Amino acid sequence: MDNLSKIKKISKNFxxxxxxxxxxxxxYYILYWVFINYLxxxxxxxxxxxxxxxxxxxxxxxxxxxxxxxxxxxxxxxYGLLNIRKLFSFYKEGVIFSFEHVSIxxxxxxxxxxWVLLSIIYESVKSVxxxxxxxxxxxxxxxxxxxxxxxxxxxxxxVLVIAWVMDEGRILTEEKELTI
Amino acid sequence: xxxxxxxxxxxxxxxxxxxxxxxLVGITEQNLSILKTGKAKAIRISTLDAxxxxxxxxxxxxxxxxxxx
Numbered sequence: 617m618d619n620l621s622k623i624k625k626i627s628k629n630f631x632x633x634x635x636x637x638x639x640x641x642x643x644y645y646i647l648y649w650v651f652i653n654y655l656x657x658x659x660x661x662x663x664x665x666x667x668x669x670x671x672x673x674x675x676x677x678x679x680x681x682x683x684x685x686x687x688x689x690x691x692x693x694x695y696g697l698l699n700i701r702k703l704f705s706f707y708k709e710g711v712i713f714s715f716e717h718v719s720i721x722x723x724x725x726x727x728x729x730x731w732v733l734l735s736i737i738y739e740s741v742k743s744v745x746x747x748x749x750x751x752x753x754x755x756x757x758x759x760x761x762x763x764x765x766x767x768x769x770x771x772x773x774x775v776l777v778i779a780w781v782m783d784e785g786r787i788l789t790e791e792k793e794l795t796i
Numbered sequence: 797x798x799x800x801x802x803x804x805x806x807x808x809x810x811x812x813x814x815x816x817x818x819x820l821v822g823i824t825e826q827n828l829s830i831l832k833t834g835k836a837k838a839i840r841i842s843t844l845d846a847x848x849x850x851x852x853x854x855x856x857x858x859x860x861x862x863x864x865x
Binding site for chain 2: 790794
């Protein structure tokens, strides 16, 4: 099997996987906020009673606020996934270099950077909501920036460089097509 | 661009059709059209060689430089 056939075959599978994720991820966010009061702290517990994720029942109003805030990182993530799916739809047709590819890579990079920023905001809001029922003095605001965020930022930066490389590839392809 | 492709003129002088030349040179009609309309970014020496051979002309007859300044 030549390289292009391999790209087409694997891209078809990735396209399917991304389509699946585009449905499952928003569904996960909805279910998470609907059943927030019933979720355990850890999904699997052995020989120990499971503790709830939050110590008190979250009122519906806070659940709605939580869900609306979750739409921030979700929108960035969905935007990124839509772009990557579009990229694989080109690959599965055997189109490797085009102007569209460059903008897809640039958009994916932007989506990743935005996702990091919005995730930090989301996690901070979550910490406020989860501790809103605590007595005064025990309510917290957590602003986190961990290795996961650094990794995503690095990936975003690398994707941006790849976008510039793709642009050079596109110019070379166009030149090749217009060489008689 | 300052380079003008006079392929049309030479073809008319030799009373040859584009389809015929494309077949003789071994390129597609579409590519020959790109060359004739001046949209081509580059021309291979082998293509130029084949065109000159079949049209019995010199590269200078096909390509002309005109300063537009």
